[in-house]
Amino acid sequence: MKIVPLIPENAPFSVEQRAWLNGFLAGVLNRGAAPNGAASAESKRPLLIAFGSQSGNAESLAKRLAREASGRGFAARAAGLDSLQPADLIKEKNILLITSTWGEGDMPDNAISFWDSINQNGSSPKLDGVQYSVLALGDKNYGDTFCLAGKKIDARLEELGAKRIVERVDCDVEFDAQAKTWSANAFTALSGDSATASTAVVTAVEEEEAGYSKKKPFPAKLIANVPLNSRGSSKDTRHIGFSLTGSDLTYEVGDALGVFVQNCPEVVDAVIAAHAFDPQASVALPDGGSAPLRDALIKHYEVRNLYGKGPEANVTLTAFVENLRKLQPRLYSIASSIKKHENEVHLCIAAVRYSTDGVAHKGVASTFLADRLQLEDTTGIYFHAANHFRLPADLTRPVIMVGPGTGIAPFRAFLEEREATQASGKNWLFFGDQKRVSDFLYHDQIIEWVQRGHLTRLDTAFSRDQEEKIYVQTRMLQAASELWQWLEEGAHFYVCGDAKRMAKDVDDALHSIIQTAGGKSADEAAAYVTQMKKEKRYARDVY
Numbered sequence: 001m002k003i004v005p006l007i008p009e010n011a012p013f014s015v016e017q018r019a020w021l022n023g024f025l026a027g028v029l030n031r032g033a034a035p036n037g038a039a040s041a042e043s044k045r046p047l048l049i050a051f052g053s054q055s056g057n058a059e060s061l062a063k064r065l066a067r068e069a070s071g072r073g074f075a076a077r078a079a080g081l082d083s084l085q086p087a088d089l090i091k092e093k094n095i096l097l098i099t100s101t102w103g104e105g106d107m108p109d110n111a112i113s114f115w116d117s118i119n120q121n122g123s124s125p126k127l128d129g130v131q132y133s134v135l136a137l138g139d140k141n142y143g144d145t146f147c148l149a150g151k152k153i154d155a156r157l158e159e160l161g162a163k164r165i166v167e168r169v170d171c172d173v174e175f176d177a178q179a180k181t182w183s184a185n186a187f188t189a190l191s192g193d194s195a196t197a198s199t200a201v202v203t204a205v206e207e208e209e210a211g212y213s214k215k216k217p218f219p220a221k222l223i224a225n226v227p228l229n230s231r232g233s234s235k236d237t238r239h240i241g242f243s244l245t246g247s248d249l250t251y252e253v254g255d256a257l258g259v260f261v262q263n264c265p266e267v268v269d270a271v272i273a274a275h276a277f278d279p280q281a282s283v284a285l286p287d288g289g290s291a292p293l294r295d296a297l298i299k300h301y302e303v304r305n306l307y308g309k310g311p312e313a314n315v316t317l318t319a320f321v322e323n324l325r326k327l328q329p330r331l332y333s334i335a336s337s338i339k340k341h342e343n344e345v346h347l348c349i350a351a352v353r354y355s356t357d358g359v360a361h362k363g364v365a366s367t368f369l370a371d372r373l374q375l376e377d378t379t380g381i382y383f384h385a386a387n388h389f390r391l392p393a394d395l396t397r398p399v400i401m402v403g404p405g406t407g408i409a410p411f412r413a414f415l416e417e418r419e420a421t422q423a424s425g426k427n428w429l430f431f432g433d434q435k436r437v438s439d440f441l442y443h444d445q446i447i448e449w450v451q452r453g454h455l456t457r458l459d460t461a462f463s464r465d466q467e468e469k470i471y472v473q474t475r476m477l478q479a480a481s482e483l484w485q486w487l488e489e490g491a492h493f494y495v496c497g498d499a500k501r502m503a504k505d506v507d508d509a510l511h512s513i514i515q516t517a518g519g520k521s522a523d524e525a526a527a528y529v530t531q532m533k534k535e536k537r538y539a540r541d542v543y
């Protein structure tokens with residue numbers, strides 16, 4: 001068959017580039033043979049890159065790898081685990097699965113129904129003929145539950161008869177390098193073409209480096225640090241603002257902001273003194289290079305776990321530094337809409353301060369922002385997309401928001417956004433904190449929204465204003481029939497704040513409301529909630 005050139009000879013490409021592009025396009029359009037690395041449409045090997053992701057890391061990685069794999073010979077697509085049935089796995093045959101772990105060893109929200117579906121007694125699917133590999137994202141600080149979700153899925157897929165083509169890799173917070181090796185090995189195993197694999201991953205990593213990102217944070221100026229609690233409060237919550245001027249950066253409500261932080265110099269000095277090290281001694285930095293010890297400990301290494309502890313006897317400086325973990329940026333839910341605050345991003349941060357065994361501790365990031373970073377000072381920031389936590393595109397849809405404490409952050413942003421976009425859907429906010437008089441965060445703005453009718457309904461739960469605890473879920477249960485009515489009208493239901501207790505209790509309350517007000521059995525209520533999740537009408541931003 002004669003191949004008709006698709007890229008003309010006078011096009012601004014080298015001979016090699018033109019040949020490759022012609023071959024690639026011919027392959028895509030099925031008009032002729034493809035060059036090396038670009039298979040014809042017919043011969044493309046199907047590849048599903050499935051992700052279980054709560055705060056977006058696994059999702060972004062899956063999407064990047066799918067784009068790269070597509071350009072290099074695979075018929076690849078990325079899909080959330082919430083969109084997959086076991087039958088899809090059997091159909092797809094080649095599966096790379098990336099999942100994080102949340103809560104205390106739990107599946108991320110979008111992996112729960114998938115996990116249930118491959119664990120059903122008696123009706124579990126047979127996955128013979130399916131090839132797979134798992135990349136587990138996690139954080140070693142979680143100890144026994146490190147990467148547990150990925151470990152469980154990996155083991156279960158094997159039990160069901162799927163063939164593991166590459167060993168699972170368990171990644172700590174810095175997952176890029178491990179993900180690179182894992183995907184290179186997996187692409188090789190799937191295609192038998194090592195060149196395809198390594199180019200794909202290198203490009204994926206490079207792609208992330210364009211513009212400001214976690215790897216290249218924007219030095220943002222602190223423009224606001226306002227206490228949100230008043231006298232008599234036992235809490236210290238701050239409204240924090242950064243300027244985006246000069247960055248061209250933008251964000252969507254629901255996203256989080258990554259903030260690079262520094263350790264408290266007093267804490268660092270105490271750790272150095274306890275070991276009798278020379279603060280000026282040169283030490284290796286986690287990403288290469290070297291710096292004086294004191295500087296390195298303030299800016300580059302996690303030291304909070306060492307503070308107030310007895311020093312390990314006779315440890316050398318080199319061994320001490322080798323055992324340290326890299327200081328990680330912290331994520332914060334964005335509390336503003338850029339449509340209302342041009343070139344600004346706002347956060348709502350609870351300063352972490354507590355004592356154990358008589359030693360006072362302070363959270364690294366929250367007290368860096370509350371106490372140490374001065375107005376007009378800069379620190380590195382980046383945006384972290386949260387595609388699972390979005391307002392409904394249909395502006396007429398009602399939204400129900402449950403956000404006690406700092407959980408209010410994304411809902412201030414949602415309400416600002418709904419105002420700016422003149423969304424006509426009803427808005428219902430559940431807010432709670434310790435005491436009305438001192439802890440009603442964003443009181444004036446919220447009350448103004450109520451008075452203007454922008455907030456259709458506000459329910460507050462101040463836990464320490466009376467003998468018995470009143471929490472947001474108490475208020476939900478009291479308003480069960482109206483809440484059920486909103487759900488039946490298609491309301492989107494959002495939860496933000498404490499993951500350990502609040503989010504679980506609110507979830508229980510939601511199930512209970514669907515049973516009592518909706519007249520459903522426990523199983524039917526569970527199915528209703530699963531359906532809400534599938535329709536992206538139940539989203540959580542919990543930490």
Ligand SMILES: Cc1cc2nc3c(=O)[nH]c(=O)nc-3n(C[C@H](O)[C@H](O)[C@H](O)COP(=O)(O)OP(=O)(O)OC[C@H]3O[C@@H](n4cnc5c(N)ncnc54)[C@H](O)[C@@H]3O)c2cc1C
Pocket residue numbers: 055256304330331332333334348349350351352353354355356362363364365366367406407409541542543
């Ligand atoms: C997606 C996402 C969004 C978030 N949004 C927000 C937000 O909007 N606002 C907000 O304030 N935070 C938010 N967080 C939490 C935030 O990222 C930080 O974890 C938080 O500020 C604490 O960080 P830190 O560096 O100050 O504390 P760290 O130095 O990391 O110390 C925290 C650690 O101290 C220990 N600790 C804390 N309290 C106690 C105690 N009472 N007793 C014993 N040990 C204790 C625990 O081990 C805890 O993990 C969010 C997290 C995520 C993942």
Ligand SMILES: NC(=O)c1ccc[n+]([C@@H]2O[C@H](COP(=O)([O-])OP(=O)(O)OC[C@H]3O[C@@H](n4cnc5c(N)ncnc54)[C@H](OP(=O)(O)O)[C@@H]3O)[C@@H](O)[C@H]2O)c1
Pocket residue numbers: 235350352363404405406407432433434461462463464469471472473497498499500501502503505506543
């Ligand atoms: N990783 C970290 O170190 C870190 C840092 C900051 C925040 N957080 C998490 O984020 C959460 C938010 O912190 P915050 O200070 O903004 O608020 P918070 O501590 O969650 O408190 C907000 C309100 O929620 C109430 N509450 C307590 N248990 C609850 C439950 N089971 N169900 C519903 N409401 C409940 C509290 O009541 P009472 O206090 O009166 O019981 C308070 O009235 C924290 O709980 C914490 O888990 C973690």
Ligand SMILES: Cc1cc2nc3c(=O)[nH]c(=O)nc-3n(C[C@H](O)[C@H](O)[C@H](O)COP(=O)(O)O)c2cc1C
Pocket residue numbers: 052053054055056057058059099100101102103104105106108137138139140142145146147148173499542543
């Ligand atoms: C509230 C919370 C709970 C977490 N629980 C665990 C855990 O139990 N085990 C673990 O290995 N990692 C845990 N992690 C770390 C996440 O798995 C890790 O940050 C991962 O990169 C997140 O990926 P995602 O954005 O795709 O969800 C937790 C993180 C947070 C914020």
